[in-house]
Amino acid sequence: MTLTRPPRAPRRAPTDLTFSLDEALVESFAAAEPDWLAADRRAALALFGSLPTEANQLYTPYIDLRSADLGDVRAYSEPAGAPDPGVAPSAVPEGAAGFADFAEDRVGALIVDDAARAAGVTVDTLGGLIARDPETARRLLTDAASLPSDDRLAQLTRAGWNQGAVVHVPDRVRLDRPIVIRWSAGVAGRALLTRTLVELGDGAAASIVEEFGPSEAAGAAAGGHPQAQALFTSSCEVRLGSGAELAIASIQDFGPEQVVFQHRRAVVGEGSNLHWALAQLGGRLVRSRVDNRLEGDRSSVEQVEIVFGANDQLHDLTSYTRHIGRDTTGNLLSKGVLLDAARTYLKGMITIEKSAVGTDSFLGEFGMNLSRKARSVAIPSLEIDQPDCRRAAHSSSVGPIDESQLFYLETRGIPPDEARKFIVLGFLEPVVARVPLEAERDRLRGLLEAKWDAGTGAAAA
Amino acid sequence: MAATREIVTDRRDEFAFHDDIVYLAETKRGLTRETVEEISRFKNEPDWMLQVRLRAYEHFLSRPMPQWGGDLNQIDFDKIVYYRKPSEREEKSWDDVPEQIKATFERLGIPEAERKFLAGVGAQYDSEVVYHSVKEELSKIGVVFMGTDQALIEYPEIFRKYFGTVVPPEDNKFAALNSAVWSGGSFVYVPKGVEVPLPLQAYFRINGENTGQFERTLIVVDEGAKVHYIEGCTAPIYATDSLHVAVVEVIALPGSQVRYTTIQNWSNDVYNLVTKRAHAHKNARVEWIDANTGSRLTMKYPAIYLRGEGATADIISVAVAGKGQHQDTGAKAVHLAPNTRSRIVSKSVSKDGGRATYRGQLKVSPGATDVVASVRCDALMLDDMSRSDTYPYIDIQEDDTTMTHEATVGKVSAEQVFYLMSRGLTENEATNLIVQGFLEVFTKELPMEYAIEFNRLVKLEMEGSLG
Numbered sequence: 001m002t003l004t005r006p007p008r009a010p011r012r013a014p015t016d017l018t019f020s021l022d023e024a025l026v027e028s029f030a031a032a033e034p035d036w037l038a039a040d041r042r043a044a045l046a047l048f049g050s051l052p053t054e055a056n057q058l059y060t061p062y063i064d065l066r067s068a069d070l071g072d073v074r075a076y077s078e079p080a081g082a083p084d085p086g087v088a089p090s091a092v093p094e095g096a097a098g099f100a101d102f103a104e105d106r107v108g109a110l111i112v113d114d115a116a117r118a119a120g121v122t123v124d125t126l127g128g129l130i131a132r133d134p135e136t137a138r139r140l141l142t143d144a145a146s147l148p149s150d151d152r153l154a155q156l157t158r159a160g161w162n163q164g165a166v167v168h169v170p171d172r173v174r175l176d177r178p179i180v181i182r183w184s185a186g187v188a189g190r191a192l193l194t195r196t197l198v199e200l201g202d203g204a205a206a207s208i209v210e211e212f213g214p215s216e217a218a219g220a221a222a223g224g225h226p227q228a229q230a231l232f233t234s235s236c237e238v239r240l241g242s243g244a245e246l247a248i249a250s251i252q253d254f255g256p257e258q259v260v261f262q263h264r265r266a267v268v269g270e271g272s273n274l275h276w277a278l279a280q281l282g283g284r285l286v287r288s289r290v291d292n293r294l295e296g297d298r299s300s301v302e303q304v305e306i307v308f309g310a311n312d313q314l315h316d317l318t319s320y321t322r323h324i325g326r327d328t329t330g331n332l333l334s335k336g337v338l339l340d341a342a343r344t345y346l347k348g349m350i351t352i353e354k355s356a357v358g359t360d361s362f363l364g365e366f367g368m369n370l371s372r373k374a375r376s377v378a379i380p381s382l383e384i385d386q387p388d389c390r391r392a393a394h395s396s397s398v399g400p401i402d403e404s405q406l407f408y409l410e411t412r413g414i415p416p417d418e419a420r421k422f423i424v425l426g427f428l429e430p431v432v433a434r435v436p437l438e439a440e441r442d443r444l445r446g447l448l449e450a451k452w453d454a455g456t457g458a459a460a461a
Numbered sequence: 462m463a464a465t466r467e468i469v470t471d472r473r474d475e476f477a478f479h480d481d482i483v484y485l486a487e488t489k490r491g492l493t494r495e496t497v498e499e500i501s502r503f504k505n506e507p508d509w510m511l512q513v514r515l516r517a518y519e520h521f522l523s524r525p526m527p528q529w530g531g532d533l534n535q536i537d538f539d540k541i542v543y544y545r546k547p548s549e550r551e552e553k554s555w556d557d558v559p560e561q562i563k564a565t566f567e568r569l570g571i572p573e574a575e576r577k578f579l580a581g582v583g584a585q586y587d588s589e590v591v592y593h594s595v596k597e598e599l600s601k602i603g604v605v606f607m608g609t610d611q612a613l614i615e616y617p618e619i620f621r622k623y624f625g626t627v628v629p630p631e632d633n634k635f636a637a638l639n640s641a642v643w644s645g646g647s648f649v650y651v652p653k654g655v656e657v658p659l660p661l662q663a664y665f666r667i668n669g670e671n672t673g674q675f676e677r678t679l680i681v682v683d684e685g686a687k688v689h690y691i692e693g694c695t696a697p698i699y700a701t702d703s704l705h706v707a708v709v710e711v712i713a714l715p716g717s718q719v720r721y722t723t724i725q726n727w728s729n730d731v732y733n734l735v736t737k738r739a740h741a742h743k744n745a746r747v748e749w750i751d752a753n754t755g756s757r758l759t760m761k762y763p764a765i766y767l768r769g770e771g772a773t774a775d776i777i778s779v780a781v782a783g784k785g786q787h788q789d790t791g792a793k794a795v796h797l798a799p800n801t802r803s804r805i806v807s808k809s810v811s812k813d814g815g816r817a818t819y820r821g822q823l824k825v826s827p828g829a830t831d832v833v834a835s836v837r838c839d840a841l842m843l844d845d846m847s848r849s850d851t852y853p854y855i856d857i858q859e860d861d862t863t864m865t866h867e868a869t870v871g872k873v874s875a876e877q878v879f880y881l882m883s884r885g886l887t888e889n890e891a892t893n894l895i896v897q898g899f900l901e902v903f904t905k906e907l908p909m910e911y912a913i914e915f916n917r918l919v920k921l922e923m924e925g926s927l928g
Contacts, residue, residue: 400862
């Protein structure tokens, strides 16, 4: 048989998404699921077909999906619902109270330690929860904290999700060690579409570390050669009762051919505090959206996000913070460092509703372009219906490495190259410092340092 | 205190009037290819301009309505008269201006202003410049200041060289509309090395219900020259919607300095959709000083393209949004050359359910090294029925740019009001004073008469909040 090269595809518009979700696959999932869930998938599939890729008119000039080449990528059709009993579970990271490990379409581990289990903490697969407690699953999958209905890529995940994790911490349970959720993916031509649901009861406290990285299978298949792309989508749908405390740290370090769509959405109850620490390093194209809904009075969110882009990576990150309750607080900080021809779009919106008297909200977007080919876009927006606020402000800056900092370090005997590295890693440190597990902190520092060394090494060569 | 109270009284009637004018020629309502051809024929234009108009008309038809910004759905393009000519020829002196029109201008205070210190007056009444005088000394030093229609005939070479080069008809839907049906506006040419000693100013007015006004202003400032151009607007108040779609093009050639000041007070039914853009060449300095009060919806983002090395851009934009108003305004600075500087300062006030939006763009293109840019936008909300939005777009494509952006939104501080009231001011006067202080960054850039007029406009707007 001779191979004929197909004709070159016509030039695509930046909004064109090449991935198509197979309706038969959605139907095959739906067939095995309760009616409400089947209906939910079908409704989402219809929306996926009809919605524009970017619903926000403000951001349409800054969408570019052209580097995502997903025409031949197929979603996993037979994901595991539980760890394979014949395989030894992956090792639990040191210091973790619970561990969920997903590698491609397999489940490597699903573990909660005895103390946490005794307190009623559960870590499930989403399939497992639907089988065990369909009513809770139904509530979690369809309430206000679930994936936004105006977002096409969110509907892609909603229609076609083939894996999921659920963390539940009951009322007044305060977990002092984190739960680690690890997602590994990247086998060429495959799509892993995932949802993570997190619920904390009244007065509960917990921390979660999300790891996103290349799977062993992806690494083995690549063998150092350029390969076809893979798709990974994820959600993190968070519900905090009143007086709850949740810290989520996320480290995304996928391989260079991974296309990533992420949606995080949190409903924060009265007096609750949510902390996000998000690090974006990997991926070819990463499009992420965070929605924080501060519904409860005196609720707060702190979100710190860093991007370290190199080569031709595009990180397209949006965050929406909506103040609804009284005396709520939002504090958002995004920082980007760009090497080579990397691009970041940092888009942020603070919305203060009429009911949100006494809001304090700040959004900061700061970039460091370290290459003439890099491009950094910042759109920090405000929409304010209630002027009676403590603060409503944003701030943004882009600049090179500060010469005076460099000079200071050099006067202390640090060579210029080292000094530049220190300054850049220091610029990104705010997220590292917020990662709850020491081993994870060290790992993130190592990833950042390795990326810096690789980037500047390539530039020097 | 008596003096303060006197100023606060509502003098809006003086600005809101409508004289019955006999229009000598006008097009039918609505926009067709024939309308465009008719306008060109009325004006005896050269064929190239007709071709530009027709090209723009086709583009206007094919271009969709913008889906961002304000609500444009109420505009009925079929109900608008696109061209009206109130008198047959350009009047050479004040004495020749028809009495009715003169009466209108008297109320606007134009002759008085001229007596004071005006360098020249281009007064626009509906769609045609009817009165135009340039002081002799300006003519002597070679400065051209006249109606744009007249300039097309008298200075065809400069006109054709620059017309549409800064804002091409295809730039946006409303630039296309203006290019198709434009009429009136001012033309300024300042020759090499000439500094115009006094501000040039033109009054614009909309008169006549459903009259669109589509003026086109072209300002060319040659190398090393310097000019300050001022436009001020008042308009009668009407129930149905008026449309004002203007295009302003400024070309600042190497080493020149241009300041363009606008104080605008359209009546509350006007859609004000304006494209203002300047090209700043090597070492040139361009300043937009832009105030927006009145109108139903204003969408205006004065822009400066820094095309030559060492060019500087300075934009101060002020907006006051009252009841039923949406001020969607802002600024754009596009850095295309090395060592360029830009500064954007925006201040907005919203009240009585008004909506003030800052929408801006700061772009540093590849090759524009060593750029320094700053954006500052502050919003003041006077009540919780109002809304304030900020949408800055910052796009940096160089590694040695220094850019800072700050934005805050807040309300009038109760402590400040209380303090001023303890000194004998009424609450309204205290708020007036605080708002004026908030806007001072703008006011202090104005010539004194304009500063007084602007403060009076702000007070009128504030006064409205009591009713």
